[in-house]
Amino acid sequence: MELIHTDIDELPSIVQKLRKSFHSNLTKPLRYRKEQLGNLYRMIDENEQAFCDALYKDLHKHKYESLLGELAWVKQEALDTTSSLKNWAEPNYVKVNLGYMMNKCHVRKEPVGIVLIIGTWNYPVNLLFMPFIGAIAAGCTVILKPSELSVHTSALISELFPKYLDQDAYRIVSGGAVETTALLKHRFDHIFYTGSGKVGKIIMSAAAEHLTPVTLELGGKSPTIVASDVDISILAKRIIWGTMYNCGQTCIAPDYMICERSVQDAFIKEAPKVLEQFYGLDPQSSTSRYCRIINKSHFDRLQNLLNQTKGRIVHGGNFDKEDLYISPTIVADVPKEDKLMEDEIFGPIFPIVVVENLDEAIEYVNSKDIPLALYPFSKSDKTVKHILDNTRSGGVVINDCLMHFTVKDLPFGGQGPSGIGSYHGKRSFDTFSHERSVMTTPFAMEKLVKARYPPYTEFNMKLLFWLFFSKPKKTRNIAFKGIFGAAIMLFIVYGIRKIIL
Structure with a gap:
């Protein structure tokens, strides 16, 4: 399926049309918003197999990963x-x-x-439509820009979208950097971007020209801090699953493990058993259970990283460029300043850094940018609390990984280099909503509010301070004074109402 780029010359009229629709109040009735949410649900539900096929062509995703990691969550969120x-x-x-x-x-x-939502390629359905649901719910008009790298999925979205969603309120703009750059020249009321920190800086810079608020869902090196008291067999299953899910191309994937040597030694013995259980002896030929790298550019980047590491490759390290296949790879004894430890890996390569103790692990994690996720593993609540008290991250999952993304009432987002703002559930609605403060003052209150007008008098000032400003509460006789004060307040309010009315 070919992805047809939107004509740049059409962008001004698209933006103008959506702004006009917004000012006409088209999207404000709740009934309309619910109807459009239902249409989005139907689009996913009625074309489920087509989406699974497209995701397979782009990333070699197994149908279950497409359903559980992409489609089902969008439908449930709607x-x-x-x-x-x-x-x-x-x-x-x-x-x-x-x-x-x-x-x-x-x-x-x-x-x-009017909102601009820029999606990404690693979860091209989920990460485009989850924020879109919040924008629909809030009553915004929206331009969605799918990733040009997930060609088949983006082309399918571009084909189906106009058949289900109101084109007067919501539009797809297809294309790459050229189209995105052209879009960013226009003024939006909010920009939501998911992707790399490098592009995030470009988005934020463009938004600053119009003082447009942004939500940036970025990434970073999400660490796994493992204490020596863990159950290695459970640790291996949960870490391998989180690291290799979508071939490691997940913004909250465990990027590396930091632990004592005894934990590393036990893990590298257990991990091959888990990998064989998950993907068989040959992951490349497993029944589509193991994903592929998105394109040759990312493939070359990952291969170069592995070629430059000073660590020991204890499992995997196999490449097939024509198939965009990189085997699940574990690298032990990785130096703290290794090439693998510079930037987010975003692939099926899992480094292990050995430290002497927990405090050294925490110190190393804190020397890096604030990660999008942190994964502490320990049986001890005291140990976990110590880790949480002395680190920062966008989110935390204790003794597991990735799963916080699936809880709708947990805000998902980063801090600093890993992102700005959060979404999911009500947070998505809040992200695209403005809280407009409204205060109504009856004309009948003029006799009371005139105390604020000049000329000022001592009596008026005392009255205003008594009405509007609190004094520190004393700790003695609180119950009695509270009841007495409430009675006095009711008496005064009754008196004021008699005067005014």
């Missing part, structure tokens, strides 16, 4: 969002003190406007 939307969109009335008892103060949830 369902959950639809059922929660009315509650999320309702105004929130805030608590006020005595001075505002006659006012109505609430927060309206309003769509930010």
